[in-house]
Amino acid sequence: MQFTSETTEQGVTERGFDLHVEGERVPGILWLPEGATGPRPLLLLCHGGMQHKRVDTILAKARSFVRHLGYACISIDNPGHGERASEAELAQARALRGATSLPPIDPGRMKQLAARVARAVGEWKAVLDAAQALPEVGDGPVGWWGLSMGTAIGVPFVAGEPRVRAAVLGLAGVRNEEFGRLARQITVPAMVMCQWDDEVAPRDSVLALFDALGSSDKTLHANPGRHVQVPPYERQAWEEFFARHLGRASSPPAPGA
Amino acid sequence: MQFTSETTEQGVTERGFDLHVEGERVPGILWLPEGATGPRPLLLLCHGGMQHKRVDTILAKARSFVRHLGYACISIDNPGHGERASEAELAQARALRGATSLPPIDPGRMKQLAARVARAVGEWKAVLDAAQALPEVGDGPVGWWGLSMGTAIGVPFVAGEPRVRAAVLGLAGVRNEEFGRLARQITVPAMVMCQWDDEVAPRDSVLALFDALGSSDKTLHANPGRHVQVPPYERQAWEEFFARHLGRASSPPAPGA
Numbered sequence A, B: 001m002q003f004t005s006e007t008t009e010q011g012v013t014e015r016g017f018d019l020h021v022e023g024e025r026v027p028g029i030l031w032l033p034e035g036a037t038g039p040r041p042l043l044l045l046c047h048g049g050m051q052h053k054r055v056d057t058i059l060a061k062a063r064s065f066v067r068h069l070g071y072a073c074i075s076i077d078n079p080g081h082g083e084r085a086s087e088a089e090l091a092q093a094r095a096l097r098g099a100t101s102l103p104p105i106d107p108g109r110m111k112q113l114a115a116r117v118a119r120a121v122g123e124w125k126a127v128l129d130a131a132q133a134l135p136e137v138g139d140g141p142v143g144w145w146g147l148s149m150g151t152a153i154g155v156p157f158v159a160g161e162p163r164v165r166a167a168v169l170g171l172a173g174v175r176n177e178e179f180g181r182l183a184r185q186i187t188v189p190a191m192v193m194c195q196w197d198d199e200v201a202p203r204d205s206v207l208a209l210f211d212a213l214g215s216s217d218k219t220l221h222a223n224p225g226r227h228v229q230v231p232p233y234e235r236q237a238w239e240e241f242f243a244r245h246l247g248r249a250s251s252p253p254a255p256g257a
Helices: A056-069 A087-096 A107-132 A149-159 A177-185 A203-212 A234-246 B056-069 B087-096 B107-132 B149-159 B177-185 B203-212 B234-246
Strands: A002-009 A012-021 A024-033 A042-046 A072-076 A142-146 A164-170 A190-195 A218-223 B002-009 B012-021 B024-033 B042-046 B072-076 B142-146 B164-170 B190-195 B218-223
Touching: A012 A056, A012 A107, A024 A056, A024 A107, A042 A056, A042 A107, A042 A149, A056 A072, A056 A234, A072 A107, A107 A149, A142 A149, A142 A234, A149 A164, A149 A177, A164 A203, A164 A234, A177 A203, A190 A203, A190 A234, A203 A218, A218 A234, A234 B234, B012 B056, B012 B107, B024 B056, B024 B107, B042 B056, B042 B107, B042 B149, B056 B072, B056 B234, B072 B107, B107 B149, B142 B149, B142 B234, B149 B164, B149 B177, B164 B203, B164 B234, B177 B203, B190 B203, B190 B234, B203 B218, B218 B234
Parallel strands: A042 A072, A042 A142, A142 A164, A164 A190, A190 A218, B042 B072, B042 B142, B142 B164, B164 B190, B190 B218
Antiparallel strands: A002 A012, A012 A024, A024 A072, A218 B218, B002 B012, B012 B024, B024 B072
C-alpha cells in the first residue's frame, strides 16, 4: 500500500493509495480520524456500477463513519471503474449521471461483470490484508458496505472472508444458484436494502437475497422508488447497524477527564 | 377525560384517566414530560391483541418518547382488553404470556375483532379530541403507533383522521378488499414492520399492506422471527421516524443560553 496523497479536513484524514494486485494498479482511499493511532473497526465501502471510489455518497459515508464512530474506512476503484475505466465506460457513466432510471444489464455486460467480480474479490482481500498491517487500522472488526455491484462483489467476498463481522447489502438480487449458495454461507449480521420499484434488481429477487442469507440476525429496509433512490435517512440506519455490531473506536473523554 | 391518578418518575409524569365513550368507560394513560406546558407532538400508542394499556413494551416506548422527544403519549385499554377484559379473556392472555408462537385467529374471533375495531376507532377519536383540549398537549402533530391489532385499528383510524401525520404499522396484513381500500387512503409517512416468519400475519400479506399504502414516503423494516419477536433495536428506528416527521417538542437550551 503506497500512499500517494494526504489531506485533512474537519478532523478526517484522507490518504490516497495505490496497491498492486496481480499486475494491476488498484487505486484507493483510506479515511481515518486525524492523528489516529491504534486499532479500530474498519469499514470497506464498495461503490456500485458506473461509480468510483470517491463518488459523493461514498465520500459522505466515509466522513460520517470516521467522525461519528472513529472508524477507518476504505474505498477502491473496482475493475473497470474510476481511474480504471476506459474512455467509453467513463462516457457511459457521465451520460447516466443524475438519471432516475437505469437501463437493464444486458447479457454481454453481465458476463463482463462476473469476470470483474471475481477479480474484485481478490483485490478487496489484498486491500484488507494491507490495511490491517497499518498500526492505525490493525485487526479490529471489519464491516462491508456495498449495494448493487457492491453486493455482487460483497456476497462472494463476505461469504469467504471470516474477518468481516457485519454487512450492509442490497439493490441486487439472487440471479443464479451459485449466488444463492454463497448468500446462505453468510452468517454474520446483515442489513439488506430493497428499492420497491427497482428497475435493475427486481423486488422479489432482493427479497430472495434477504431470505437466502444464512444470518440469524438480519434486517431488511425497503423503500419506494427506483434503483438509485435510496432515501438519505438510511445513512443513519447504517451507522447504527455498524455501531451495534462493530462497536465504536472510542468514546469522547468523560467530562473533566 | 377524568384523571384518576398521577405519578412522576425520572422526569415522566404518568396520569391515569377514564373517558366515557358511548356508554362505556375507556381507561387510559397520558404520559408527559414533568411540568409540561404548551402544545407538543402527541403519540397514540395502541396495544396489540391480548395486551393492555400498560404492557411493558408500551410503557417503555411512552417513557422513551417523552424523555427523548418531549412528546405526549397516550394509551388506552382497547375493547375487551385490560380493565375491559372478561375473566376468560384475562386467563387466555395470561396463558399466552411469554409464548414465542401464537395460535391462528379463528373465524369467530375474527368477527368479534371486526366489531371491536369499529368501536375502538370511535374511542380513539374521542380520546384524541379530549387530549388535544388539554393545554399541555394542544393541537400539535399527531402520530400513530400500533402493530398487529394496533394496525387492524390503526388503518381505519389513520385513513379517516387528518390530524394523524405519521404512522408505524405492521404485523398485520391485507385480509380483505375493504382493508386494502382503507390502506390506499393513507397518504401520510408510514413505517411498516414485518416479521419474516410471522405465524399470525403471513409475510406476503404484510408486504401487501406496505404495497397498498397510499403514502409516497413509506419504509418497510423486516426481521426474521415470529409474530412477537420484533427486535428491541427497532424502538430507536421508531423514535427517529417520528422525530423526522413530527419534530421534537423542544431542543435542549443552547450552551450558555
